[in-house]
Amino acid sequence: MNNKAFAIKKITLSSTAVSIIWEDNKKSLFHFLWLRDNCPTSFHPDTRMRIFNILSVSKNIYPMKIKKENNRLIIHWSENNHISKYDLKWLRNHCYTNKNSQSTISKKIFWKNNLKSKLSLISFNYEKIIKYEKNFIQWLELLTSYGVTIIKQSPTTTNSGFKILKKIGTYRETFFGTPFEVVNIPKPNNQAYTSDALPNHTDLPYYEYVPGYQFLHCLKNTAKGGKSTIVDGFTVANYLKKNEKEIFDILTNTKVKFKDNDYTQKSLRIFYSPIIKLNLEKNFDEIRINLGAMATLDISSNKMKRFYDAYRFFYSLLHNKKYLVEFRLSKGDLLCFDNRRVLHGRTSFDTHSGNRHLQGYYIEREEIISKLNYFNKTMI
Numbered sequence: 004m005n006n007k008a009f010a011i012k013k014i015t016l017s018s019t020a021v022s023i024i025w026e027d028n029k030k031s032l033f034h035f036l037w038l039r040d041n042c043p044t045s046f047h048p049d050t051r052m053r054i055f056n057i058l059s060v061s062k063n064i065y066p067m068k069i070k071k072e073n074n075r076l077i078i079h080w081s082e083n084n085h086i087s088k089y090d091l092k093w094l095r096n097h098c099y100t101n102k103n104s105q106s107t108i109s110k111k112i113f114w115k116n117n118l119k120s121k122l123s124l125i126s127f128n129y130e131k132i133i134k135y136e137k138n139f140i141q142w143l144e145l146l147t148s149y150g151v152t153i154i155k156q157s158p159t160t161t162n163s164g165f166k167i168l169k170k171i172g173t174y175r176e177t178f179f180g181t182p183f184e185v186v187n188i189p190k191p192n193n194q195a196y197t198s199d200a201l202p203n204h205t206d207l208p209y210y211e212y213v214p215g216y217q218f219l220h221c222l223k224n225t226a227k228g229g230k231s232t233i234v235d236g237f238t239v240a241n242y243l244k245k246n247e248k249e250i251f252d253i254l255t256n257t258k259v260k261f262k263d264n265d266y267t268q269k270s271l272r273i274f275y276s277p278i279i280k281l282n283l284e285k286n287f288d289e290i291r292i293n294l295g296a297m298a299t300l301d302i303s304s305n306k307m308k309r310f311y312d313a314y315r316f317f318y319s320l321l322h323n324k325k326y327l328v329e330f331r332l333s334k335g336d337l338l339c340f341d342n343r344r345v346l347h348g349r350t351s352f353d354t355h356s357g358n359r360h361l362q363g364y365y366i367e368r369e370e371i372i373s374k375l376n377y378f379n380k381t382m383i
Contacts, residue, residue, distance in 0.1 A: 168366055255280070
């Protein structure tokens with residue numbers, strides 16, 4: 004915004020709100036209670052938490068006097084002899100009139116199999132992310148927009164992935180432990196701990212709150228096979244939204260039963276959720292799909308066939324070469340992706356030809372978003 008955006012041209016009062024026309028001719032409406040609630044004195048100077056109690060004033064509070072002074076708006080309130088002083092830049096940045104009149108524009112970048120030729124675009128050097136704030140921020144921004152990045156040349160000692168997670172925030176613990184070992188083992192308690200191919204899937208769909216991001220750290224990968232696969236679930240879901248409305252409606256409105264089949268656990272995790280979940284703005288929030296964790300379905304009989312037709316169609320697209328990206332992780336690669344958007348899998352590998360060992364970590368979406376918020380405090 005230019006300087007005109009923070010300069011006031013005209014102030015008028017209605018019975019419930021202050022109306023401001025800015026020098027760039029944009030209009031803002033600030034209701035009296037909102038203004039009193041957000042007076043700078045409403046927040047503790049150290050904790051920055053709100054200490055003003057909305058019940059300490061009446062619902063009919065109003066400005067007895069209002070004026071512009073330098074770069075501030077001064078309001079003398081009708082109750083408690085209180086005076087509020089608002090920074091004009093702060094007011095404009097927190098204008099809910101303009102914010103809510105604009106359509107929500109997603110910052111997410113959808114991709115198909117052409118991402119394979121652009122892997123360098125989403126690849127970052129480990130040391131630069133650790134050492135330089137600029138590279139760290141750029142990495143987080145691309146991770147949230149593309150939903151996937153690859154960190155190259157990271158240390159290959161066990162548990163070394165913790166360093167980059169702790170640079171972001173708090174990691175997510177699960178019953179698998181942190182990190183969890185993705186390696187072929189006898190009597191596996193999860194399909195990931197075999198050498199079999201894994202179809203594209205969401206991890207832990209039987210949790211109410213599915214882990215947001217997953218980091219897979221490649222320590223060894225000398226076995227034949229074992230290529231990684233990823234697909235942008237939002238891209239495929241968007242295709243359905245535009246071209247297959249009936250299928251899209253079924254997958255967004257039918258709750259599916261997911262179940263944890265881990266025989267080592269003395270608990271039974273079950274959760275019902277649509278395969279495609281939308282947020283309040285009807286944008287994509289998450290894709291929840293996992294062949295191995297889908298329980299015996301108990302959908303109503305009049306929807307069962309239509310659901311299976313829709314599910315099968317969606318699942319086939321998630322493995323279609325048009326959308327699928329396949330590549331081989333190298334020793335030291337750290338594959339980072341939004342577990343609730345980007346589905347991941349692998350091809351089978353030969354355990355007699357070499358070793359394949361990954362360590363996995365989870366971290367919530369909120370941790371990454373809050374770190375970006377910290378670096379961009381303008382609107383906070």
